[in-house]
Amino acid sequence: MxxxxxxxxxxxxxxxxxxxxxxxKMLRSVIYLLFVLCGIAGFYFxxxxxxxxxxxxxxxxxxxxxxxxFSVMLVHHIEMELEVVKKAxxxxxxxxxxxxxxxxxxxxxxxxxxxxxxxxTTTTADIGYKLLSYDDGGFILPFEVISVLLLAAMIGAIVxxxxxxxx
Amino acid sequence: MITGISLYxxxxxxxxxxxxxxxxxxxxxxxxxxxISIELILNASAVNFVAINKYLYPEALQGVxxxxxxxxxxxxxxxxxxxxxxxxxxxxxxxxxxxxEIMKY
Numbered sequence: 255m256x257x258x259x260x261x262x263x264x265x266x267x268x269x270x271x272x273x274x275x276x277x278x279k280m281l282r283s284v285i286y287l288l289f290v291l292c293g294i295a296g297f298y299f300x301x302x303x304x305x306x307x308x309x310x311x312x313x314x315x316x317x318x319x320x321x322x323x324f325s326v327m328l329v330h331h332i333e334m335e336l337e338v339v340k341k342a343x344x345x346x347x348x349x350x351x352x353x354x355x356x357x358x359x360x361x362x363x364x365x366x367x368x369x370x371x372x373x374x375t376t377t378t379a380d381i382g383y384k385l386l387s388y389d390d391g392g393f394i395l396p397f398e399v400i401s402v403l404l405l406a407a408m409i410g411a412i413v414x415x416x417x418x419x420x421x
Numbered sequence: 422m423i424t425g426i427s428l429y430x431x432x433x434x435x436x437x438x439x440x441x442x443x444x445x446x447x448x449x450x451x452x453x454x455x456x457i458s459i460e461l462i463l464n465a466s467a468v469n470f471v472a473i474n475k476y477l478y479p480e481a482l483q484g485v486x487x488x489x490x491x492x493x494x495x496x497x498x499x500x501x502x503x504x505x506x507x508x509x510x511x512x513x514x515x516x517x518x519x520x521x522e523i524m525k526y
Binding site: 317322325329358373376384410 | 423439457496
């Protein structure tokens, strides 16, 4: 059962990722990205990290996709077709990416991973304690740094997108 | 871990997503498309962190925490990039990479 779900999700993700980078229509490209992100949330559910899947769905599918759709709507005509690069360049880049993928896969398949068989379920409380613990291996400092980064990004976005003549 | 699925299969899928993202990053000529490709690359790395955490070190939580940080950084980056794109469109009425040749105004 898990095998069927995994392969279906993998197929959806790969097909829509390729469609997303090759579609000529901007809005369709964003919607294909939404399908990819939902498929990856399915991976997280399958691998038994429910909290991460929820974050993936809310932050990516809920926040980032809406931001991208907003910017597409503000910037483009809905029917406008993107210009594409020359065919020769596309083929060259595609070949280079295939070579890189080959190197990756050879490296992965020749590396002996020591897999630990387990069925441990990680609860949200475990992740929360780990994030906020200040013992060895705790993540309280990066957590605070990330919160400051988010605040700075928010203020920066407001300052950059503000109308120039309004001050 | 997923019953019947080895780590190799997950890493294969994420490698494919990563290189699809790299392909889009190089061939696309529009700033929003480049942003979409970056999202693909970041997602591939986040899935890798989680999968390796679950398969090799199931007691630890470092991979999950790093994935959360990756998602937070991606959100911040997208918000900034969208605001820069909108500001750029206001200034030069274009979001193509080739028209973007000035850093200030």
